[in-house]
Amino acid sequence: MTPESLVAASVAYVALMFLLAHAADRAAAAGRWRWMDRPVIYTLSLSVYCSAWTFYGAVGYASRSGLEFLTIYLGPGIVFSGAWWGLRRLVRVARMHRVTSIADLISSRFGKSAGLAALVTLIGVMAATPYIALQLQSVSMALSAFATPEHALPRNVSVWVALGLAAFAILFGTRNLAVDERHHGVVIAIAVEAVVKLAAFVAVGVFVIWGIADGPADVLARIDRMSVSAGGEGWPINPERWFTLILLSGAAVMVLPRMFHVLVVEASDEDRLRQAGWAFPAYLALMSFLVLPIAVVGADILPKGANPDLYVLDLPLSQGREALATLVFLGGFSSAMSMVVVSAIALSTMMANHWLVPLWLRLRQAALAGPARAPEDLGTLMLNARRLAILAIIGAGWLYHRMSGGTSALAAMGTVAFSGMAQVLPALVAGLLWRGATRRGAIAGVVGGTLIWTLLVFLPSLGLLAQPAMPAGIDPFAGAVLLALAVNLLLLVLISLMDFPEPAERLQSLSFVHAVAPDAAPGDGAPAVQPEALLTLAGRLWGNDHALETFRRAAESQGKGGYLPDLTPRFLADFERLLAGTVGAATAAALMTRVGGRGGVTVSDLMEVAGEASRAREDNRRLENTSAELARTAAMLRESNEKLTALSAQKDAFLGQISHELRTPMTSIRAFSEFLMEPDLPTEERARFAGIIHDEAGRMTRLLDDLLDLSVLEAGKARLKPGVFNLHDLIERALASAGAAASGRDFAIRRNIAAEHLPVITDQDRLLQVLINVITNARKYCSAEAPQIRIDCRRSPDGGTEIDIADNGPGISAGNQALIFEKFARLNDPARAGGAGLGLAICKEIMEFLGGSIAYLPGQGGACFRISLPPRPRAGRKMMKMRRVKPFGNLCMACCAKVVMDSRGL
């Protein structure tokens, strides 16, 4: 196997990962992500922790320092199996705030401080640089193991490795600006790589135990011999080093940017941790328990002076197992690749969100306020910023690799990175557990700790400063790291205790420490921002389609159509959080402030933070509910009162009418009957007066009949007696009755007799009553010289029957047409009809009762009424009307009482 063919194999392997990631991204875009979104993928993606350092360096570590290599696995193992509830909390809070990186989380917790975010990003970049260098170095070293005098290593191979990894990271890490910052393709690729590296490592282990040594017993014997030879009395365990290293690796699994990314940002929900809580430690155990056998066998059979970091590769090569060696190389390459790619993605997001965009915002404040000249400029800017950042990060790693001369042991470079990033740990833990931690405290702690780390660990590792002198008996590395962390924590606590947190911090600390969703409590008063401006901003960041969809859904949830939701506090808070998912909390807050002029924290925010806020809010809400209830009741009462008042006025008017209609004939009857009681009244007068009394009594009877009729109809108590009748017969009878009642004028009756022979199914008495009433009215009110009545009958399109009855009189004026069907609507006419004005009201009730209608047809020359009958009577409709309470029935009783009382002068 030549280095050239290995490079070719690596290229082919990377191409395979490309395809895999591409397919996964496409599946996710098509909504088929769900089948890939399994806990096992999540757990495997966490193995990005096992970089090339653990793959190659762990064996070297074991060869040099014995069991101490275990600390690198123990820290994460303890965190995951012992404190997975803590991780769960971390994931929950981070997802709640749509955190995009560890820098974003810290900054968000401490009042969305942009300065803190930039600072944590700086530490991340500084710590990642030696780590990425380590990966490049391990790949170069592995390639060099294959080199022979005939097949020299290609020159500058690490440059090409760096460029290839950068290309992968750029292609899959900056494809678009996802709202949730998840990269499905990358996750699938690193999950597969996790399997490759585990398989490769286990394969070497099995080969070493059974292929080279004589099984487990032999290996155990070799371990015993080696531990004795190493220090004479076994491997020494340095407690402060162990403590420090376990602490660092435990911190690393949470705060390293790449670990935070797979652990928190790519997690679809916090329940993933349930499986990862045991599966990830199991993965680490598998990777770790073969380290020692490989180390001791390598030390035994490989020549003195061989680099222990390469035992994993040299052992199969020394036995001529080229295929196994190639698998091991690919396993190591996988480890390096996943680490570099995820680190580059995570760090580039941090650099873009916390360095470049804030800078850009500061430089171009006016750009956002003005109309969008180039709609996509912000989104493209973000992506380009990330691409640039990826190149810068990997480039810096390569530079470190070149500067450190490629000679340092791998493990040393790894611990430098761990200890640097661990400076974020105090702020993270305090931020999640202690509400009193303040922004100034966090900044002071991080700055202090990082300065000490830089001076005592980072610069010495580059050879730029001498190793610090520690008091005798104290390990220089452990001492420096513990000092940095102690100073960090001390500054954090002391300054926080002296400090008073700002309102925005208080809000965030409440949300983080109690893991409650951030409340929608932005400033009171209408925001100055327009929804169009926010839509434009969102379109620039997410693309117009996605932005429109988000706004449409928000509008829909408010019960509105279109794309412009009301800018409620809830919507603004949600929008800011979505924005935070793309650009980070601090930048999102800054953007919102710039776009909307929503600055500072208001009194209501402060209220929110006050201890009793939530209970007060609950009480307030209850009070609001109660008062809303009261207001509703009051409105209902007012409404029914108005209704009653209107009804009462109607009743008074109605009673007045009935009283008048009854008293009028009663007055005549009383007066004339008093004359009749006079003994000397002439006989002819006597007879005439008796006639008047008789007529007036009849008029009263008719009135009372009408009233009773109306009350029965209105109460829905009339009984329908349907039958089949010839319409012609009914009209004949109606004309005869009306003619008998009418005064002696001669009316010309114009009819189409043939058309009248229609069978109708109806209540004949009721229909007759209507016909007689209408014809009688025509006779009474038609004042034409040659009066005539026209009757037309026809079938209607619905199978019913229509009867038009018209006269050639003056008709009814437009203003009165609406009144004629009202009770007592007798129009003012000197001719007097002798009725109480109830006739047409009764007709209307009867026609409704029969399921038909009666209407006035204007514009027919004279008065014209259309009586419409349904194909068959629909009594059911009238029965349903029973529920409609009409005041009439009861009023009939009431009016009788009133008439009596009034006539007694009461």
Place this chain on the structure above:
Amino acid sequence: MSVDVLLIEDEPSIAEAVRFILTRDGWGCEQWPEGTGALERIRALAPRMLILDLMLPGRSGAEILADLRADPALAALPVLLLSARGTANLPPGADRVLPKPFANADLRAVVRELLEQA
């Protein structure tokens, strides 16, 4: 014969009864059957008193009474109001009110009193 009483009443039978009563007592009596033109009729006949029905076609008795009291020449004319709506909520300005139905003797007494005053 001078007109002692002008009766403004739309019900023919009531008008006939009133006219019968007053004529037997020796009063000169005229009738007008609607609200419209009633005021002109009053001015033309210049009666010594007025018997006014409340509910009239055209203009109501209350409107006629208000116009009467607003006219200096007619403001002092004695008015007997006939009401078929009880005695509540009556318009102001009437000298006497009789609710319908009334006793013939009451009508005679009120008319005599008002004419003697006039």
